[in-house]
Structure formats: C-alpha cells, structure tokens
Amino acid sequence: MAKLKSNQKREQIFHAGLKLFAENGYSKTTINDIAREAGVSFGTVFTYYENKAALFRACVTEPLDEFRQYMLTANEELESITLQKLKNLVGQHIDFFMEKEHYLRVIQYVIGQPYRFDEMEVLDEFADEFRSFIQHIVKTGMDKGILPASSPEEVSYGYLAFLMGMRLSFTDQARAHQTNAFKNQALRLFGL
Amino acid sequence: MAKLKSNQKREQIFHAGLKLFAENGYSKTTINDIAREAGVSFGTVFTYYENKAALFRACVTEPLDEFRQYMLTANEELESITLQKLKNLVGQHIDFFMEKEHYLRVIQYVIGQPYRFDEMEVLDEFADEFRSFIQHIVKTGMDKGILPASSPEEVSYGYLAFLMGMRLSFTDQARAHQTNAFKNQALRLFGL
Amino acid sequence: MAKLKSNQKREQIFHAGLKLFAENGYSKTTINDIAREAGVSFGTVFTYYENKAALFRACVTEPLDEFRQYMLTANEELESITLQKLKNLVGQHIDFFMEKEHYLRVIQYVIGQPYRFDEMEVLDEFADEFRSFIQHIVKTGMDKGILPASSPEEVSYGYLAFLMGMRLSFTDQARAHQTNAFKNQALRLFGL
Amino acid sequence: MAKLKSNQKREQIFHAGLKLFAENGYSKTTINDIAREAGVSFGTVFTYYENKAALFRACVTEPLDEFRQYMLTANEELESITLQKLKNLVGQHIDFFMEKEHYLRVIQYVIGQPYRFDEMEVLDEFADEFRSFIQHIVKTGMDKGILPASSPEEVSYGYLAFLMGMRLSFTDQARAHQTNAFKNQALRLFGL
DNA sequence: AATGAATGAGGCTTCATTCAT
DNA sequence: CATGAATGAAGCCTCATTCAT
Structure with missing residues (x-):
C-alpha cells in the first residue's frame, strides 16, 4: 500500500x-x-x-521501453504481412507519433542539443534500433512483392526523419486533417 | 547610415x-x-x-529574409519547369537545409516551445509561405505532366515535415551519404 | 525509570x-x-x-560530569601528595585529554564560537572549576615543598591552555611519541 | 586606480x-x-x-605568509641571541597570537575538522615550519648557554600547543592579566 | 517505539542588466 | 563606443522538523 x-x-x-x-x-x-x-x-x-x-x-529514457515493446510485437507479425497490414502499420506509426507529442518534443530537444545532454547516446541507439526495424519491414515487403524496389536503408532514414518532422514541425492547427495527409505522404516514402 | x-x-x-x-x-x-x-x-x-x-x-527572424529571397527567385523560374529542373530544385532544398543547421535548430527550438516564444508567429507565417510555394510547384508540375496526380496541400505538409525532420533528427555521422538518401526519399514525396 | x-x-x-x-x-x-x-x-x-x-x-554538557567526578576523587588524595604522585597526576591528565579527542573537539568548537552557542556558559563554569582544582594542587605542592614558588593562578591558566592546545593543535601522527613530549613539557609549567 | x-x-x-x-x-x-x-x-x-x-x-592560507615573513626576520637575528632577547621573542609570540584571534580561530576550526577541509595540508606544513623555527631557537639557546638542556623537539611541540591553546581556550575576560600569565608560563616551557 | 515520506525555509550560485569610467 | 564591476532576482538543492502509519 x-x-x-x-x-x-x-x-x-x-x-x-x-x-x-x-x-x-x-x-x-x-x-x-x-x-x-x-x-x-x-x-x-x-x-x-x-x-x-x-x-x-x-x-x-524511460518511455523508450514502450516503443521497444511495440517494435517487438510488430516484428512478430511481419511474417504474414500484406499490403493492407503494412498500410495499417504506417497508420499506427503516424497515430503513435501524433499522440506522444510531449515525449517527442523532449526527444527533439535533446537531439537538437547533442553536446549538452548525455542522454543523446541512448537516443542514438534507439534511432538505430528503429531504423533496423524499418529496414526489416522494407526487406520483407520487397520479398513478398508488396513493395517496389527500394534501398531499405534510405527508406529507414527518410521515414524516421519524416515521422519526427511531422510531429514536431507543426503546432496543432487542423490536426485531424494533417494526420491524413501525413499518412498518405508516408506511404510514398515506401514507394506506394 | x-x-x-x-x-x-x-x-x-x-x-x-x-x-x-x-x-x-x-x-x-x-x-x-x-x-x-x-x-x-x-x-x-x-x-x-x-x-x-x-x-x-x-x-x-532575420535569416527568414534570405529564404524568402530564394523562394521569389525560384518562383520566377517555375514557368519553364522540367523534370530535371524540379529534381535540381529538390536537391537544392536538401542542400540548403543541410547547410543551415544552426539556424534550423534555432527554428526548431522555437517551434518546439510555441507557448514560450513570441517569435512563433513569424515562423508560422513563413511556414505558410513555404507551403504555398511548394503547392505552386506541385500544381505547375501536374499541369505540365511532370508530376503524377497529388494533393498539393498534402505534399506541401509532408515535404516541409520531411525537410525539417531530415536536418534535425540526426546528428552528423555519415552526412554525405545521408544527403543522397534524403534526396531520393524527398522525390518520392512528390510521387517520383 | x-x-x-x-x-x-x-x-x-x-x-x-x-x-x-x-x-x-x-x-x-x-x-x-x-x-x-x-x-x-x-x-x-x-x-x-x-x-x-x-x-x-x-x-x-553531559560528559562534564565525568570530569567533575574525577576532580573530586583527585582532590581527596591531595592531602598525601608527593612529587611522584603529582607527576602521575599530570600524566593522567595528559592521557585523559588525549583519549577524549571527540569530546574535546566539540568543546573547542563551542569555545571557538562563544557568540553562537549558549553552551559556552556551562563550559566557562567548568573551566573555572578546573582552574581552581589546579590552583589547589599548586598551593598544596608549594606548601609541601614539592613545587617551586609559582603563581597558582598563572599556572592554572597556562596548564589548561596547554592541555587544550596539546590535544587540539595536532592531528594524530606520531601520537605515542608526542604524548611523552607533552608530559615532560607539562611538568615544566609547574616549575619542574 | x-x-x-x-x-x-x-x-x-x-x-x-x-x-x-x-x-x-x-x-x-x-x-x-x-x-x-x-x-x-x-x-x-x-x-x-x-x-x-x-x-x-x-x-x-593567505595570512600564513605574514607569519612566514616574521619567522624569516627573527631567524636572522638569532645569531646574536641573549637571554633578554629570547624573552622578548617569546613575548612577541604571545602578543602576536593574542592579536590574531580571528585568524587563529579559523585555523583551529580547520585543525579541528581535518577530514572536512583540504586546507589542513597547508596548515600541517606550516606547523612543521614553525616547529623547526622553535627547534632552531632552542638549539641556539642551548649552544650559547642561555637555555638549560632540553629536547628541542619536545619544546617545539609543547610551545606550539601552548600558543594555540592559550589564545583559543579562553574567551576575552581579563585579557591583559592573562597575557602576562601566559608569558611567564611560556618561558617555563623553555626551561626558564 | 520506530519509521521515513512530505514539507518548505534558507543558502549558494548564476547571470541578465545597469552604469560609471 | 567599449568595458567590466556591481547588483539582486531567481533557481536548485539540502535538511530539520512534522506526522501518519
């Protein structure tokens, strides 16, 4: 108690x-x-x-664990990936990043001042994990014929950049409308 | 004087x-x-x-004028746009954003704390100008048959998010390599 | 109880x-x-x-009682004082002060900041008691022909100063060796 | 200016x-x-x-220099030492220590808490210098037949202890009177 | 009787701003 | 104009004391 x-x-x-x-x-x-x-x-x-x-x-650092948990779960489901599932996945990412505004702002704050904050190391590691996760998706998607030819690495960089920029470059006017725009644009980064 | x-x-x-x-x-x-x-x-x-x-x-606020100047010049050349010219334009944007690291970090710092800094207003206005500029490009590109069908507004949101996220979500390891990745990914946002 | x-x-x-x-x-x-x-x-x-x-x-304040108890006992034995007994007495004082390091440091701490601590009063009283005790020894010693002519008051001041300074002015290197030095020097204060 | x-x-x-x-x-x-x-x-x-x-x-640490300066000057005069001069010297020490109450209290404060203050090192060094100075006096005095046989080291320990204790163990009632008492007692430490 | 979480007063230190030189 | 000493408001942190369990 x-x-x-x-x-x-x-x-x-x-x-x-x-x-x-x-x-x-x-x-x-x-x-x-x-x-x-x-x-x-x-x-x-x-x-x-x-x-x-x-x-x-x-x-x-603490919220990173929730992200990691999510990636683990998502990774398991990749075996049976379909186009629709992949679109859902991207949609989930957009929604997820949109929701975690406070946390992402803090993240961005640290990334923006890497010399100032030691926490940058942990974030660098996490960014690597996330990009690996994306690369795995791209590779699997290409293998299954769902995605067009791409450089998985380039997609992973671009996609992460996009997710961060999306949530952090705009304040909250017309949020719902933007969310849809972002989902469509995100799919294009995968060549869809 | x-x-x-x-x-x-x-x-x-x-x-x-x-x-x-x-x-x-x-x-x-x-x-x-x-x-x-x-x-x-x-x-x-x-x-x-x-x-x-x-x-x-x-x-x-002061550096915004340089950006504005650039947009004006670029707008004039849009009449004679070709696919190659558009690719060059995007490449210039990437290079430009990559170069202005310090300034963009300051921008991001303000955007990240909109309640704290009055300067946010100016930046919001500028973001609108920039997105109008992009929308104009997309429309012209579609008219000329250079770009596939797109929502100009969605592209403008996605593209700006991408440019910001690209420069701000990564510290400077492997910069040259990333720049190319970003150029390729950026073109995908235009449907290319 | x-x-x-x-x-x-x-x-x-x-x-x-x-x-x-x-x-x-x-x-x-x-x-x-x-x-x-x-x-x-x-x-x-x-x-x-x-x-x-x-x-x-x-x-x-509490440890003062132990000192007082000691002085009472010693006073009773003064009637049958001899030179050897007096030397033993001084040796006991040196040993006693050497042993009570922690307490004496606290005492000194208070004496050093008399405006700050109310406890100073009690200590002043005790110092007076102790000096009376010493004066009694000196007088008795002179009466019995054991000690040379002295001002009992001066000896009492000097001896107390010496005891305090001895224990408090040095940290604990070569403690055993110093103790002997101090015993010899202390006797000189009595004219021996 | x-x-x-x-x-x-x-x-x-x-x-x-x-x-x-x-x-x-x-x-x-x-x-x-x-x-x-x-x-x-x-x-x-x-x-x-x-x-x-x-x-x-x-x-x-800064006031130590003044003491050092004094010791240097005094050392030079030791060649022509006489009994009267030595008594004057001891008198000067008493007066000097009596005057520097504030400084000595600070010193004592540090000595009393050697684990707490790094400054202790400097003070230890200085105490060694001072005792060397005293030992030099005792040796010279014995050589010249002014002082009775003594262990110079024991005198140096006892004398320093006495000087510190004298100034620090009493608050300021009857200061003038005490000063004389202390001068007489100090001489006894030299065997006088 | 024993415990330790909750509290906030008080102290050190930083730093933007002023202003005399 | 250029300088940097003087100032004091504001923030972090410590820690004695209270009090509910």
Whole structure:
C-alpha cells in the first residue's frame, strides 16, 4: 500500500516533468513549476528524483521501453504481412507519433542539443534500433512483392526523419486533417 | 547610415548567438558565452542588442529574409519547369537545409516551445509561405505532366515535415551519404 | 525509570552525534548522518532528542560530569601528595585529554564560537572549576615543598591552555611519541 | 586606480569573511552575512571570490605568509641571541597570537575538522615550519648557554600547543592579566 | 517505539542588466 | 563606443522538523 502511494506521486511528478520540459525546455522549467503541476510540494520532487537532471533523464529514457515493446510485437507479425497490414502499420506509426507529442518534443530537444545532454547516446541507439526495424519491414515487403524496389536503408532514414518532422514541425492547427495527409505522404516514402 | 561602420561587430555577435542558441538553447546560453564566442567584450553585446531576448529574436527572424529571397527567385523560374529542373530544385532544398543547421535548430527550438516564444508567429507565417510555394510547384508540375496526380496541400505538409525532420533528427555521422538518401526519399514525396 | 529500557539507543545516538559533531562541526552534521552512524533510523533520533540542538547540548554538557567526578576523587588524595604522585597526576591528565579527542573537539568548537552557542556558559563554569582544582594542587605542592614558588593562578591558566592546545593543535601522527613530549613539557609549567 | 578600488573591496570581503568564519564557523556564516559585514552587495562577493569555499581557503592560507615573513626576520637575528632577547621573542609570540584571534580561530576550526577541509595540508606544513623555527631557537639557546638542556623537539611541540591553546581556550575576560600569565608560563616551557 | 515520506525555509550560485569610467 | 564591476532576482538543492502509519 505504502509503495503504491509512492509510485503514484512519482508518476505525477514524471508526467508533470515530461509536459513542462516539452513545453518550455529544460532550463526554463523550474522544480517549482513541476511540483505545482504535479500537485506535490517542492521538496517532494527530490524525494523521488535525486535532482532535476535525474528527472529529465528519466523523462528521456524511460518511455523508450514502450516503443521497444511495440517494435517487438510488430516484428512478430511481419511474417504474414500484406499490403493492407503494412498500410495499417504506417497508420499506427503516424497515430503513435501524433499522440506522444510531449515525449517527442523532449526527444527533439535533446537531439537538437547533442553536446549538452548525455542522454543523446541512448537516443542514438534507439534511432538505430528503429531504423533496423524499418529496414526489416522494407526487406520483407520487397520479398513478398508488396513493395517496389527500394534501398531499405534510405527508406529507414527518410521515414524516421519524416515521422519526427511531422510531429514536431507543426503546432496543432487542423490536426485531424494533417494526420491524413501525413499518412498518405508516408506511404510514398515506401514507394506506394 | 552611421551604423554601417559597426556592422561587423553586430554580425559577429549575431553569429555567435545563432551558434550558441542552436547548440545549447536559449537559457543555457549566457551573454558571456556569446561575447567570448564573438570575440567582443561582455558589455559590447548590449551596445548592439538591447537585451538577450532581442538578440534571440534577431536570430530567429532575420535569416527568414534570405529564404524568402530564394523562394521569389525560384518562383520566377517555375514557368519553364522540367523534370530535371524540379529534381535540381529538390536537391537544392536538401542542400540548403543541410547547410543551415544552426539556424534550423534555432527554428526548431522555437517551434518546439510555441507557448514560450513570441517569435512563433513569424515562423508560422513563413511556414505558410513555404507551403504555398511548394503547392505552386506541385500544381505547375501536374499541369505540365511532370508530376503524377497529388494533393498539393498534402505534399506541401509532408515535404516541409520531411525537410525539417531530415536536418534535425540526426546528428552528423555519415552526412554525405545521408544527403543522397534524403534526396531520393524527398522525390518520392512528390510521387517520383 | 521506564526510560532505562531504551537507554542503549539513546547512547548510540549520543556517541554518533559526539563523533560527527567533533569531526564535521554542527551545521555540516546532519540528522541523517547521525542516524546512519548510530545504526538507527532517521526518525528515531527525534524519539530520544527533541531536536538537533538538544542532542548537541547533551554532547557538550553531559560528559562534564565525568570530569567533575574525577576532580573530586583527585582532590581527596591531595592531602598525601608527593612529587611522584603529582607527576602521575599530570600524566593522567595528559592521557585523559588525549583519549577524549571527540569530546574535546566539540568543546573547542563551542569555545571557538562563544557568540553562537549558549553552551559556552556551562563550559566557562567548568573551566573555572578546573582552574581552581589546579590552583589547589599548586598551593598544596608549594606548601609541601614539592613545587617551586609559582603563581597558582598563572599556572592554572597556562596548564589548561596547554592541555587544550596539546590535544587540539595536532592531528594524530606520531601520537605515542608526542604524548611523552607533552608530559615532560607539562611538568615544566609547574616549575619542574 | 581601478585596480586599487578593486583590491579595497576584495580586502573588505576578506576581513569580513575572516571575522565571521572565526565567530560562527564555515556553514553558519552566510554569503549574505559576509556581504553585509563588508558593506558590499551580495553579488559582489562573487566578483572577487569564485565561491564560498574559495573565500574560506583564502582566509586560511593567505595570512600564513605574514607569519612566514616574521619567522624569516627573527631567524636572522638569532645569531646574536641573549637571554633578554629570547624573552622578548617569546613575548612577541604571545602578543602576536593574542592579536590574531580571528585568524587563529579559523585555523583551529580547520585543525579541528581535518577530514572536512583540504586546507589542513597547508596548515600541517606550516606547523612543521614553525616547529623547526622553535627547534632552531632552542638549539641556539642551548649552544650559547642561555637555555638549560632540553629536547628541542619536545619544546617545539609543547610551545606550539601552548600558543594555540592559550589564545583559543579562553574567551576575552581579563585579557591583559592573562597575557602576562601566559608569558611567564611560556618561558617555563623553555626551561626558564 | 520506530519509521521515513512530505514539507518548505534558507543558502549558494548564476547571470541578465545597469552604469560609471 | 567599449568595458567590466556591481547588483539582486531567481533557481536548485539540502535538511530539520512534522506526522501518519
């Protein structure tokens, strides 16, 4: 019981941090802001995270596991891939990236300042994993005759760039409309 | 025009600011850092820019004019567009975005924190201009039979997202190789 | 007498406090440090001492009783004083002061900051008692022809200064060797 | 001129720090206290000293030079030492230690917490120098027949202990009276 | 009695801005 | 114009104390 309560506060703090880091960057976000957003007192933040940097690190690295889990699941289903399934997959990616705005902004924030944040390493590794995942899809798709001839590597670079740019280059006007546009454009990157 | 004499120092400060804001963000960058990078003394920064925010604003807004200039020139040449010319145009965009790393990182920094920076408005306007420019290309290309049927609006969204994501989602390993990959992928967004 | 049961923990805390206050001073020593050193939990410290200041006060004042007890005993034996007994007495003082390093450091810490700690008063009183004790020895020694002519008051000042300085001015290299040096020097203060 | 002004403020801060560190210890002394005592603003302290620790280090180490200078001068005069001169010398030491209360309290504060402060090393070195100085005096005095047979090393330990204890074990009641007592007692340590 | 999570006051430090030289 | 010393607001972090379990 006691543990549960603790984890709840930790998560409140985590989400407050994620939101505010995403919206205002690292330096502009104060511990006070985070505490207020999380509904806890100033000092409580330090009960759960050693310092501001540790909370930021958690915000950057912990969510990666969810992505990884997703990739594992998706990879298993690749054996029985069809054109429709592949379109669904891309659609899922778009939706997924669209949903995780806060997290992606934090990611982008780190990528944009690679000399400043050590977390960059973890992200580089993850980007490699993701591109491998995409390359595997492209290869399988070409083998099954679903996709036209492509350089899997080029597609993986372009697709990741597109997903990041899509979510991060626009603020949220006409979101629904854009989402469809992005799905169509994303398919073109696969040669569809 | 008395200002002309000192424009050199102003520019040194400007470029120092651009570089450091790009690499470390707004808050982490100190006036001292900028002065040192620019090779001027601390106080001199305030001789040319009223305060830190004014310098940042300049870094965000002033370079837009160069982009605009480029778009105007390119628009004039659209009348005589051919497939090869269009491929060249896309190649130029890729090269251009690749070159302007510092500036684009600053742009992305502002886009990522729209509630924080007033400069966002200017950037939104510019994004609209750029997408209009792209839509004009797509329409002309379709009219001339160079491009397959597309939604010009969708292409414009996807293409801008792609350009931003391309430059900003990767740090600089294997840059030359990636550039080619990006050119190929970009053409796919136009249906090529 | 219900308190008796728990006296063990109280003493653990007391000695942890004495050691850490001696080694790091009052402010630098945290309740957490004390709890860890004492092998009890954080909150338990507050079960036995109302607050940090109360524990410190205990560390400063309680050990004085042991000194007082010693002086009483020694005073009784003064009637039958001989030169050898007096030398033994001085040797005991040196040994005693050498042994009580932690406590003397705490004492010195308070003496060094008399405006800061209320405990100073108690220590002043005790210093007076100790000097009276020394003066009594000197007078008795002169009466018995054991000691050369001296100002008892001057000796009492000098001897106390010497005892304090001896233990507190040196860290613990070559301790055994120094102890002998100090015994010889101490006797000189009595004119021997 | 500009330098002069700077050095003046630096010295004000230095002396404020010395006084307050002596009276209240390191942790209890705040930068704010120092600034107020020095008559400068809070931020100005950091213009002259990188941080609190650096100011403290300066307070501990810089005054040593004055002592060293004194020892050099005194050493030169040792050739023509007489009993009267030696008594004067001891008197000077007493006076000197009596005057430098603030500094000696800071020294004692560091000696009392050797694990806490790196400055201890410098002080250990200085203590060695001082004891060498004393040993030289004792040897010369014995050679010239001024002093009775002694172990120069033992005297050097005892004398330094005495000087420190004298200044630090008593607060300032009856200062003048004590000073004389201490001078007489100090001579006894030399066998006089 | 024992524990340790929650709290927030207080201190060090950074840094934008001002202004005298 | 150029400089950099002076200033103090604001933020991170520590830690004594409280209190519910």
